[in-house]
Amino acid sequence: MPQNFRLRFDGAVAARELRSAAARGLFLGVxxxxxxxxxxxxxxxxxxxxxxxxxxxxxxxxxxVSFDGPYAVRQHEELTWRHAPGRTAKYLENSLNSAGPEVAALIAAELRRALR
Structure with missing residues (x-):
């Protein structure tokens, strides 16, 4: 038996919802x-x-992502300073570089959720 379907697609609404979902995922990522x-x-x-x-x-x-202390940049860039165990210079840069896959997954999850 043939079936008929009618689909009404509003691209502007879809784009708005996807952009909002991307922003939510990005916030979770940061x-x-x-x-x-x-x-x-x-x-x-x-x-x-x-x-x-x-x-x-x-x-x-x-x-x-930012740190706003008066010495934040110096602490980040000064590789010769000693820090407590587990603490390090380049604290923001290294975290960002290592988190790429997780951030992408968080954004993708929010986009998938919006497409349901």
């Missing part, structure tokens, strides 16, 4: 990177760790 960075950020009194933030600019789909 939160993940922030968590990894917090695990290795140089720690003396915990001030630098407390300045870490994660945010997403939804219109441009740009994720940001």
């Amino acid at each position: 939160e993940h990177v922030l968590g990894l960075s917090n695990d290795v950020v140089p720690l003396d009194e915990g001030y630098l760790q407390s300045t870490g933030t994660a945010s997403v600019d939804e219109p441009s789909l740009t994720g940001m």
Whole structure:
């Protein structure tokens, strides 16, 4: 028996939902990177760790992780300084480089969820 189907597709709504899902996934990704960075950020009194933030600019789909302490850049770049065990310079860069697959998976999961 032949069957007839009618499909009404609104591309603008689909694009809007997918962009929103991508932004949610990106936010989860930058939160993940922030968590990894917090695990290795140089720690003396915990001030630098407390300045870490994660945010997403939804219109441009740009994720940001930053540490805003007055010495954050110097701690990040100074490879000769000694740190407590498990803490290191390049705390943000190394965390970001190692988290690529996980961030991509978080974004993909949100996109799949939106397509259901």
